[in-house]
Amino acid sequence: MLLRHTPSEVSARSALTVNPAKTCQPIGAMYAALGLHGCLPHSHGSQGCCSYHRSTLTRHYKEPIMATTSSFTEGSSVFGGQANLLEALTNIFHLYDPTVVAVHTTCLSETIGDDIPQIIQKAKDEGKIPEGKYVIHVNTPSYEGSHVTGFAGMTRAMVDYFASKPSFEGEEAWKARRVNVIPGWLEPADYREVKRLCAALGLQTVVFPDTSDVVDAPKTGSFEMYPKGGTPLSDLIESGACRATVALGPTASKPAATQLETKFQVPAEVLELPIGIRATDRFIEALRKLGGTVPDWLTAERGRTVDLLSDVQQYFYGKRVALWGDPDQLVSLSEFLVDMGMRPVYVVTGSPGKRFEKRMAAVLGERVPEAKIRQGATADMFLMHQWIKNQKVDLLIGNTYGKYIARDEDIPFLRHGFPILDRQGHAQFPTVGYVGAMRLIERILGLLLDRKDRDAAEPAFELTL
Numbered sequence: 001m002l003l004r005h006t007p008s009e010v011s012a013r014s015a016l017t018v019n020p021a022k023t024c025q026p027i028g029a030m031y032a033a034l035g036l037h038g039c040l041p042h043s044h045g046s047q048g049c050c051s052y053h054r055s056t057l058t059r060h061y062k063e064p065i066m067a068t069t070s071s072f073t074e075g076s077s078v079f080g081g082q083a084n085l086l087e088a089l090t091n092i093f094h095l096y097d098p099t100v101v102a103v104h105t106t107c108l109s110e111t112i113g114d115d116i117p118q119i120i121q122k123a124k125d126e127g128k129i130p131e132g133k134y135v136i137h138v139n140t141p142s143y144e145g146s147h148v149t150g151f152a153g154m155t156r157a158m159v160d161y162f163a164s165k166p167s168f169e170g171e172e173a174w175k176a177r178r179v180n181v182i183p184g185w186l187e188p189a190d191y192r193e194v195k196r197l198c199a200a201l202g203l204q205t206v207v208f209p210d211t212s213d214v215v216d217a218p219k220t221g222s223f224e225m226y227p228k229g230g231t232p233l234s235d236l237i238e239s240g241a242c243r244a245t246v247a248l249g250p251t252a253s254k255p256a257a258t259q260l261e262t263k264f265q266v267p268a269e270v271l272e273l274p275i276g277i278r279a280t281d282r283f284i285e286a287l288r289k290l291g292g293t294v295p296d297w298l299t300a301e302r303g304r305t306v307d308l309l310s311d312v313q314q315y316f317y318g319k320r321v322a323l324w325g326d327p328d329q330l331v332s333l334s335e336f337l338v339d340m341g342m343r344p345v346y347v348v349t350g351s352p353g354k355r356f357e358k359r360m361a362a363v364l365g366e367r368v369p370e371a372k373i374r375q376g377a378t379a380d381m382f383l384m385h386q387w388i389k390n391q392k393v394d395l396l397i398g399n400t401y402g403k404y405i406a407r408d409e410d411i412p413f414l415r416h417g418f419p420i421l422d423r424q425g426h427a428q429f430p431t432v433g434y435v436g437a438m439r440l441i442e443r444i445l446g447l448l449l450d451r452k453d454r455d456a457a458e459p460a461f462e463l464t465l
């Protein structure tokens with residue numbers, strides 16, 4: 001009972017977060033940067049920040065995450081980090097030879113007020129950035145935002161620094177085929193699934209960022225600093241000439257899509273993440289409207305998902321669920337849970353962002369009037385636990401940090417989201433698309449029926465459920 005001191009009485013708080021349902025901005029910026037081929041994330045701050053961010057990503061993906069740091073000491077904390085970043089860039093290009101260095105700031109460098117664009121310009125002027133190499137940046141102070149906004153910021157920085165509108169011979173035919181897809185913060189298997197669906201409809205796409213084959217690269221016996229995955233820089237450069245953008249997850253992907261629209265008049269459609277049948281249908285429909293053709297086998301895949309759900313929905317009906325994590329994940333997951341007959345009654349996210357509560361209301365509709373939805377600094381795991389103490393739920397869905405509540409309250413727990421530090425395999429199987437929906441159904445069903453078996457009295461312990 002590690003959380004035995006959590007009281008069931010909920011009192012008003014305005015300035016205290018206990019066990020936040022988010023983590024810090026630079027982690028997201030670092031993860032997004034890994035989704036660009038040949039890119040090395042760089043943390044402009046002290047070594048501790050970079051170690052924490054790298055180790056969290058390493059523990060989640062079970063892969064060594066490469067990133068460099070400006071290694072602030074007392075001197076840089078007082079006089080600023082310009083000298084450190086200039087020296088770092090010289091060393092990085094000399095030692096590690098990336099195509100792109102993606103700089104993100106930290107609390108310390110933001111508090112000092114380092115002007116990163118000015119430092120990058122100085123590095124250029126002094127010849128510290130070799131020909132054909134690039135340095136990009138995003139500001140990620142962690143006293144605001146969350147890992148998701150850090151991810152969104154770095155994705156937008158990719159557009160700011162690289163997107164252009166080159167003209168091609170036969171441009172119209174080229175444009176008619178290509179579509180930007182900004183998939184948001186997903187697991188590498190999810191990126192693969194998004195690309196599989198786009199290819200299934202016959203569309204040529206520019207997908208960014210894309211960490212497949214970077215944080216889940218195959219074991220070959222030799223170390224590769226820059227694995228073969230990640231969005232090719234040449235694709236990103238052409239993103240301003242695409243016919244349209246489909247952005248998945250408004251919190252993580254809308255800023256980049258809006259930037260493409262503003263700078264290059266590439267029309268953007270912003271959808272919720274394709275988690276669940278209906279959200280996947282909307283994604284497929286958006287691709288179809290852009291010229292894709294839905295193959296029969298994909299229709300059959302959808303049909304199998306619907307069949308599975310209709311076979312097992314009696315086990316889900318009326319089950320109360322508590323969820324925490326990232327806004328984009330929570331909205332789509334909640335919609336899918338409601339479609340499965342379940343009741344997402346408690347939902348918290350520490351990530352700020354506009355319209356979360358409205359988006360949740362849209363997917364829950366009138367169907368779960370008792371739902372408590374919270375966002376912000378006091379929407380934390382402590383509050384979630386208090387709610388659960390007052391009225392129990394049948395299932396928890398969220399990142400690893402929920403394991404304490406799951407154990408103390410004896411509730412089945414589905415690990416989903418970021419970070420997952422105590423299990424493996426989550427990065428290898430998609431939860432988006434129809435196959436992702438089938439996997440979610442199978443995993444949730446397994447948890448609920450395992451609990452039913454465990455609690456069954458001997459006369460009611462059935463071989464067939």
Ligand code: SF4
Nearest residue numbers: 024049052106107142
């Ligand atoms: S919260 Fe700030 S100081 Fe702490 S690890 Fe994150 S960036 Fe570094």
